[in-house]
Amino acid sequence: MTGLGLLLRKEIREQARTMRLVAVVAVFALLGLLSPVFARYVREIVEAVGGGQFEGMIPEPVVGDAVVQFTKNMGQFGVLIAILVAMGSVATETERGTAAFLLTKPITRGAFVAAKVIAIGALLAIALTVAGVLCWIYTTILFEPLPVAGFAGGVALVWLSLVAFAAVTFLASVVTRSGLAAGGLGFGAFVATGILSALPAIGPYMPTSLWGAADALALGTVPDPLAGPVLANVILVLAALGLAGWSFRRQEL
């Protein structure tokens, strides 16, 4: 892992200089902020737009709606952003030739891959933390305070689900050496997990299953099952990243 620290500093500076950090955090912050607002006012909005025809059809919003809206937003826009962030991470450097520039220096391929993975994970963690804090504050203002530990645990589960999709896309980015192909495969995996989650045998272990568990945790209850899905997704992430590292070490640049 020679050069890992140097490459990590480079990745962080790159995210800041290219405005990727700001853009991703801003989108997540907006999603975090709007989730409780939308949950609180969706009834009024629909009734106002419908001119009274929907009056009484939508129940009074509760705190759980804010949480569900948050995980739903992260499960859609958050996943898409995670795929966008991961799809070009290795492929772009391979295509542009900057990977060849780096890897003729005393830097190992393992460090190159690890720095990318850590940077993606950290970017999603920072963005989700900001989104989570804003969501919690606005939920407290508009509804009632959520249990802090449970809500943080829920956000951590959402983070794990995003990292799972990012890891699969990252693997595709390494193997296909094309950002576009990696994005397509990442999105394909997103759609496939949506379909597979309907199967009782494997559905609870899909990354998408973590969102329901996140809702329960955020609302102060312990989801069942929890350990199995978490473990399954951790294994999925580690397997995807291990395969990516193995594949990259064998590639010619």
Added chain:
Amino acid sequence: MNAELAIVARGLTKRYGDVLALDALDLAVPTGSVFGFLGPNGAGKTTTLRLLTGLGRPTAGTAVVAGVEVGGRGTDLARRIGYLDQDPRFYGWMTGRELLTFVGRAYGLGGAALRSRVDEVLETVGLSDAARRRVGGYSGGMRQRLGVGQAMLPRPAVLLLDEPVSALDPEGRRDTLELIGRLRGASTVLMSTHILTDVERICDRVAILDHGRLVTEAPMGELLGRHARPILELDPEPGQDAAVAMLVAALRAAAWTREVREDHGVLRVIVTDAEQAAAEALPLVVATGVRLARFERVRPTLEDVFLQLVGADGTGEPGPVEPGRVEQVP
């Protein structure tokens, strides 16, 4: 590993599917030399350099660079080499100074020593004024100079430079070539190029590659002596096209003529018998009534050798041997 040899390749072969890019290359580059690696486009020069850096993997054969066997894991090889890609690409968001500092840190440099070395390299490659500008805004020539700078920054034992001056203007090319020449003795430089005058200017030894095969490899002087044929250069005064055409025909018919090339109005006659040619060429000039501005027996150049060994059009076809053929040299 012979300490006198900085690079040794034995049977180095690279195949991409059905395409044989490099065919059992044997190469020995003396330590401290500036070694020119010549060949037409697609000859296998870049493939060789990428194999020597470890970026590519050989289909067969072995190579040792600066005492390190290529293809092993770890960073031993990278610590001993500096590499410039033929189309160098860097992080556009970094400034020139930041990029060199980043490279220096990768080699374990730091503090005042790194700052001083970065300043020195920026000055050497003529980028001090652009040091604070983002690399993304650099021209192709500036990027290439930055590429030379990053390759030489850690003072590597071996510098592998792929077309190091191809994007430079004449002044930049001269300066960079002088810089590479000054590295002689301190580093070993393996420089690929298709600009023959550059090689002639600074290289001690030359290898010519064609269709993935090593055609020849020798010290510059020996190569010229071994392969170059005597050449007569005739420079007719302008405005006598018909007479010059007659002269070309007469030269072509001469028994001692191997080839006649017309290069911007100057006739270069490659001969098989220098004495006979010197004695008989001028009477032909007189007989055809051509007025000459210059008649000279010239030293064969690397270009003459290259064209003879690889082919005049760079296609790898052998140079023409039939007497009297006229080549238009660009």
